[in-house]
Amino acid sequence: MTDNHLGEFLRARRAALCPQDVGMASYGVRRVAGLRREEVAVLAGVNADYYTRLEQGRERRPSAQVLDALGRALRLDPDAYAHLHQLAGTTPSNHLVHTTDRVSPALRQLIDGYPGTPAFVIDRTLDVLAANTLAEALHSPFEKADNLARMAFLDPAGRQFYTRWNHTAEAIVSHLRQAAGLDPDNPRLRELVHTLTESSADFTRLWNTHAVRGKSQDAKHLLHPDVGPVTLTYQTFEVRAAPGQQLVIYQAEPDSPSARALRLLDTMHVTSHQNAV
Missing domain, CATH: 3.30.450.180 (Beta-Lactamase)
Structure with a gap:
């Protein structure tokens, strides 16, 4: 069993999104479902090679700021966002937690x-x-x-x-x-x-x-x-x-x-x- 829990989570969330979900144009033949690694890197504003190392488990200490950016890129809800930080051992910021004045x-x-x-x-x-x-x-x-x-x-x-x-x-x-x-x-x-x-x-x-x-x-x-x-x-x-x-x-x-x-x-x-x- 792999211990690359952070990389597995990133891959799974990337696979759950398509370019239309994040406002990107789709190009080329897609061999697998979801966004490409390069697309996630662009959305998050990080280096594509660095993001690849995160998914592969070769990089295990991303900063909280990088995780915030990835959370936004992957459209994570508050629970998934907190889970992302827990997997990386960092403390979540509140950048993705939006208070609303609308009561359901x-x-x-x-x-x-x-x-x-x-x-x-x-x-x-x-x-x-x-x-x-x-x-x-x-x-x-x-x-x-x-x-x-x-x-x-x-x-x-x-x-x-x-x-x-x-x-x-x-x-x-x-x-x-x-x-x-x-x-x-x-x-x-x-x-x-x-x-x-x-x-x-x-x-x-x-x-x-x-x-x-x-x-x-x-x-x-x-x-x-x-x-x-x-x-x-x-x-x-x-x-x-x-x-x-x-x-x-x-x-x-x-x-x-x-x-x-x-x-x-x-x-x-x-x-x-x-x-x-």
Whole structure:
């Protein structure tokens, strides 16, 4: 059995593409399926002999930059791109991971399938991309439930809604710092950080600590003007089909005052919408 796993992977992915897939004209008689080695080398901007050595296993230490270029040339999706780097023993960059603000219909259907608990989708900059009815009702004290960082730091409702505001603020800024490391050229992130540093001394102070922490799970202590105190735990899940998106699900302890508050909030929200029709 060969140990040339990187070369085998490159050959297989090259064979899965045809010139039309990558916008190249086809010429000559092709004895095997897929792109020629020379074509992959041109697309990646590397020397054809060097690429041949990679496939043959005579070169086993390509740089991360070369692998990024090969990933683009071979049209690798995020999972295949990460696998390419793993085979070569390098750390993936994020050049091929594109965040999208479009939430798929299947994901929207999923969050709507949680009628008794708030569920919503965010991106790396904490923009709220989609939310179910209960999540909308929970965040109704805010003027706009559009971005968790803006809501906490710039909306007057933020300091009353988040009863542990300092803890929430630190977590938000740490998340944005992590996002800046993952996607430093993100124009939306730059715009958001600029707005927050211009408008909030608290944000600027926390941003300058350079603390980094991803959003995973924690407790939320909230005060909703319509139903009173609500204590929730949350879990976040990476959306594999849309890198950069996260599904956030809040949950109250069963049969607790917070669970009853959520049910009341849901009823009030539905009734208000019915009355508005």
